[in-house]
Amino acid sequence: MKRRDFFTSMLAGLTAVKLDTALAQPASSTPVLERPLPGTPHKGKVLIAIQPHSDDIALFSAGTVAKLIQEGYSGYMIRATNDDMGDDVGEPGSIGENVLRNEREVTEQARVLGLTRDFALNYNNHRMSDISRNELICRLIFLFRLLKADTVFCYDPWAHDEENPDHYVLAHCVEAACWMAGRVHDYPEQFAAGLQPRAVTEKYYYARHPDITRVVDISGTIEKKIEANICNVAKGPGGHHGSKLRAELSKQGKKLPLLGDDDRTADRNYIREFVLAGNRELGRKYGVEYAEAFHYIGPPPQSRVEDFVKQHAVPLR
Numbered sequence: 001m002k003r004r005d006f007f008t009s010m011l012a013g014l015t016a017v018k019l020d021t022a023l024a025q026p027a028s029s030t031p032v033l034e035r036p037l038p039g040t041p042h043k044g045k046v047l048i049a050i051q052p053h054s055d056d057i058a059l060f061s062a063g064t065v066a067k068l069i070q071e072g073y074s075g076y077m078i079r080a081t082n083d084d085m086g087d088d089v090g091e092p093g094s095i096g097e098n099v100l101r102n103e104r105e106v107t108e109q110a111r112v113l114g115l116t117r118d119f120a121l122n123y124n125n126h127r128m129s130d131i132s133r134n135e136l137i138c139r140l141i142f143l144f145r146l147l148k149a150d151t152v153f154c155y156d157p158w159a160h161d162e163e164n165p166d167h168y169v170l171a172h173c174v175e176a177a178c179w180m181a182g183r184v185h186d187y188p189e190q191f192a193a194g195l196q197p198r199a200v201t202e203k204y205y206y207a208r209h210p211d212i213t214r215v216v217d218i219s220g221t222i223e224k225k226i227e228a229n230i231c232n233v234a235k236g237p238g239g240h241h242g243s244k245l246r247a248e249l250s251k252q253g254k255k256l257p258l259l260g261d262d263d264r265t266a267d268r269n270y271i272r273e274f275v276l277a278g279n280r281e282l283g284r285k286y287g288v289e290y291a292e293a294f295h296y297i298g299p300p301p302q303s304r305v306e307d308f309v310k311q312h313a314v315p316l317r
Contacts, residue, residue: 031212031213031214031215031293032213032214032215032296033214033215033216033217033286033288033291034064034214034215034216034217035217035288036067036070036071036217036219036220037071039071039072040071040072041071041072042068042071042072042073043072043073044072045072045073045074045150045151046073046074046075046076046147046148046149046150046151047065047068047069047073047074047075047076047149047150047151047152047153048075048076048077048078048143048144048147048149048151048152048153048200049061049065049075049076049077049078049113049115049152049153050077050078050080050152050153050154050170050174051077051078051079051080051154052079052080052081052128052155052164052166052167052170053079053080053081053083053125053166053235054079054083054102054105054106054109054232054234054235054236055229055232055235055236055237055238056155056167056206057077057109057113057153057228058109058225058228058229058231058232058236058238059229059236059237059238059275060206060207060292061153061204061206061292061294062113062221062224062225062228062229063216063218063221063222063224063225063279063290063292064153064204064216064218064221064292064294065113065115065153066113066114066218066221066224066225066228067216067217067218067220067221068151069113069114069115070114070220070221073151074116075113075114075115075116076110076115076116076117076118076119076143076147077106077109077110077113077115077117077118077119078118078119078121078140078143079106079118079119079120079121080121080123080128080136080166080170081121081122081123081124081125081126081127081128081166082099082102082103082120082122082123082124082125083098083099083102083125083234083235084096084098084099084124084125085124085125085126098234101233101234102234102235103120105231105232105233105234105235106118106120106231108231109228109231109232112224112227112228112231113224113228114224119143121136121139123136123166125166126164126165126166127165127166128165128166128169128170129165129169131169133169133172133173133176136169136170136173137173137176137177137180138187140173140174140177140181141177141180141181141186141187141190142187142190142195144177144178144181144198144200145181145190145195145196145197145198146195148198149181149198149200150200150201150202151200151202151203151204152174152178152200152202152203152204153203153204153205153206154170154171154174154203154205154206155167155168155170155171155174155205155206155207156171156205156206156207156210156211156295157171157172157174157175157205158205158211158295159171159205159207159208159209159210159211159295160209161208161209162207162208171205175203177200178199178200178201178203179199181197181198181199181200182197182198182199182200183197183199184197201297201298201299201300202297202298202299203296203297204216204294204296205294205295205296205297206292206293206294206295207295210293210294210295211295212293212294212295213294213295213296214293214294214295214296215282215286215291215292215293215294216291216292216293216294217283217286217288217290217291218279218283218290218291218292219283219288219289219290219291222272222276222279222289222290225276225279225290226268226271226272226276229271229275229276230267230268230271237274237275238267238271238275239267240263240267241267241270241271242259242263242265242266242267242268242269242270242271243259243263243264243266243267245259245266245270246259246263246266258270258273276290279291279292
């Protein structure tokens with residue numbers, strides 16, 4: 001084959017691959033609205049809710065996680081940092097006390113959402129730029145294979161205007177691990193322990209400013225999302241902010257009817273009104289009560305070869 005013919009053939013092949021990939025992508029930029037499904041159509045599937053800090057899943061995707069659990073998924077949570085430099089918006093204390101509070105609150109958050117258990121990777125808060133990314137990828141691959149993950153929730157590795165290094169470092173490592181976990185030559189020593197290759201092909205990526213491709217109706221699980229945010233006392237805008245505001249107003253001889261007559265009502269209604277305002281506004285835009293937004297990446301479509309084989313293969317005579 002002449003050199004020119006070789007390169008012409010190679011470029012033609014690459015063009016065909018790119019065209020095939022492009023055709024596999026959604027033709028419309030309009031986000032898909034994912035509605036609640038009856039029964040348990042996802043029974044047997046496994047999701048992993050991954051967060052750098054204790055409040056991320058609660059704020060961005062707790063409603064969708066709870067929805068999928070309700071529809072048959074089993075699930076787990078992974079928290080990358082120990083939140084030692086967290087917001088400490090709860091009771092004052094030392095860094096060690098802050099770590100312990102967040103650890104307990106994450107365990108409770110996992111319970112509230114119906115997850116089987118949580119895993120703590122225990123990296124230092126705001127210090128994930130220092131860690132070995134290969135180490136983190138390997139740890140994630142191990143967990144994806146061990147738990148037989150189908151779906152992950154995490155920060156969007158391609159999101160813009162992200163200031164926190166923990167967010168984008170973890171996100172990029174999750175993206176790599178989802179792919180590498182399915183490859184037979186990556187960390188083969190794990191197979192000696194009985195694990196199998198397991199690519200994770202469905203991803204709900206959340207972000208402060210997401211590239212929205214999917215909107216999920218969480219109206220039916222909004223109470224679960226409120227409960228998850230109440231768990232985050234030491235960090236985030238949930239926790240006991242409502243009861244604290246109620247107490248402060250009482251000292252001033254005032255009352256906010258929204259906060260009701262007890263602390264639990266105050267905390268729940270504060271979260272519903274203020275913390276979930278963005279979910280309410282997004283839901284209104286799509287004709288539902290509450291919604292969450294994601295950059296969703298679904299399983300790849302069946303290849304043309306597989307389709308052709310399925311349609312035309314005949315038994316050996």
